[in-house]
Amino acid sequence: MLLLDGVRFRYGPRSPWVVAGARLAVEPGEIVGLHGPSGVGKSTLGRLAAGLLTPEAGRIEVDGRPPRPAPGRPHPVQLVLQHPQHAVDPRWTIREVLAEADRNAAPDPELVAEHWLDRYPHEVSGGELQRVNLARALLARPRYLVADEISASLDALTQARIWYLLLDRARSERIGVLAISHDRALLDAVASRVVGWAELFRGVDQSAAVPA
């Protein structure tokens, strides 16, 4: 289980809390949708879950332990973002981009076409690059995946295709997925349950969240 319990985070000691005591659990193989208006802190929560930010208080556990990947090993919670252009080195070929996650494994042929491998990121379309981005996250053999608005920049058909590929891999490899989106209809279609942002803080004393 990916567990966030009482997680608090703010960007500076005097800044307001962005995440004020969130609780969220994702089971292996489960697809949980997180819904809320933009700017509310969903992406910050995703970055906390993936270990890119450290909470000021509260605990984050992956399968019962705080996630501490060995040096050089990928984090067990992988994050996929909306804009793949910002997640890859523009001077690396797709082959090099994927090798970052695993130098020896071949990428999933259903996600990445063989003839893209020697191209540079700007030489494939946005939808194709997002598939590369997802393939890289899967090559890291994650236990959990945070999918933060991964299809917000894609047309409807490309969006549906990438989600079916992701759902299929999550099912076959029992990867738990936290799907973050402002698009309620999308979450209803892909997730087994959808939680609203406010539900993460149910029962949390918000007054205690105000910094002294």
Next chain:
Amino acid sequence: MTRLQIEDLTVSFVQYERGLRRRVVPGLAGMDLDVAPGEVVALVGASGAGKSLLAHAVLGLLPPNAVESGRVVVDGFEAAPADRRRFAGRDVVLLPQSVTYLDPVAPVGRQIRRAARLAGLADPAAAAASALHRRGLGAEVLGRYPHELSGGMARRVLVAMALLGRPRIIIADEPTPGLQQESAEAVLDELRARADDGCGVVLITHDLVAALPVSDRIVICEEGRTVDVAAPQDFTGDGERLRHPYTRALWRALPANGLRLPAVGEVA
């Protein structure tokens, strides 16, 4: 007469690889589109289908290694790329896709005033301030640099700049991603109002649902080619009124319509 008429526009890029091996990269393979005064025409298609490339071609902004064929007619005048560059910014304006179109080392106010001068306005400073004010941004924004703006604010600055003058044609390239629903609707409503004033508007978007209420026609493109033109009211039910299989597939793949993928072989 049409405001903008694009006929069988093709664009390809000539590149030289290591040594002198020449390769031709296709961009647009035959785009057709026309916009009458008073119309909003949405151009919808997959990313990589050539939507932004079409916008850049119409403004004469293609790089020197681009080779194009076909016709671009602006208000009845067949415009070569050099003519289009002359129209750009005044008669034909681009509302660009990315906030990186703002100059990162110049304050916002200076950039809007420059746009106002290019649009031929008498008092650029007053025009800049009122353009921001109309979009809910205070005068303090004038002194800020682009990196000091949130994504949504930067987008509103771009809208303010693009719509300063009285252009005859507006090409809006994905103007709404990253905006809250109300702000997104405000931008689309403003484009609609400009069209109602006699402008021709091309709305480039991958968001079919947002485009439907403000558009007069929907042009669908795929792999650099126009494949279908449909009326907004044809996007209803299961898409049975849509003729082209790709258009129908796009409609049915929307989450609200069941996130359905076409069966193998159903879409060309």
